Amino acid sequence: GFYQFFPTIFGDELYPLEYTNEINECADRFGLDKPLLAALILKESGFSPRAISRAGAVGLAQLMPATAAGINKREFQYPDYDLFDPKTNICFGAAHLAGLMGTYNGDVTAALIAYNGGDGAARRYLVARDMDVLVTETKLYAPKILAARDVYASMYGNQLPAGKTPEVTPVKFEVPKQPNVKEFWKGFVKDVFARFFSNN
Template structure:
């Protein structure tokens, strides 16, 4: 196995690196109509959301935005798995294998829960901190003026609202 940022010629290959799905500033995706993923990882999302007291639709929106439900996703910054946890953050959250969907979701939900508590339930600030870091949110006193973070927060909000139209609590 080898890894490269250059597409090989005349060889079968798989792309595993993936940047934040919802961060692309010039995305042509209509986030109000994009396909939703209602069933993948349903049990893991519901159990973690219940354990940490957050809305499973919000968790699903973050996973959709971060990795498009690709448990093998790796960003160019090194974030890994469904919820795109940085290795140091994953360790802090007790995640031993970021490519284990279950561990990644538990760690990511734990992190989101902590951010929501810190920002008094403000999903926009929690999303901004999840994307740009808590330091950036503190430095700017709110959503940082980074275009990538601004579109990410908007798109997570759209996805959250759309996923929120479905009930996940009764479908474990």
């Protein structure tokens, strides 16, 4: 691929790859594309297992402790775990992303938006199909990861064999219809009169 011919400064240094075995194992366990998981780790922590965000997200995949606790209960049932442990964090992150992929019918963009900005952000995107409805950080998050994913697939194809890209069936969320105030009051008055005359 094109990126295989990049000088080191444009390749390995900008798109490093560590914890290859852990990424492959965890991606296989949860049916994720391996270059995608590597790209997520790059964006979240720059492959720093001790990373802690200002919000309190921890480790390579930057998981909030409460989110990790839910993932553990659902997927692993470990009596104890360490989010600074690379394999643990990568597998928890893979489980989280895979769960979001399931929620949004395989829509990778929506899953990544939810990973960064939560379910509300993903639903706003799915209704509008427009990144401009998102805050700047979340708006840029998915495109950056998807672009990095392509670089990882090209640079590290032998180390991170890409999985088959699933066909995406977009989830459709309808905007709730606003209630018709006139019809509401008409029905309310009609109901009041009906109750009044039925009691007399």
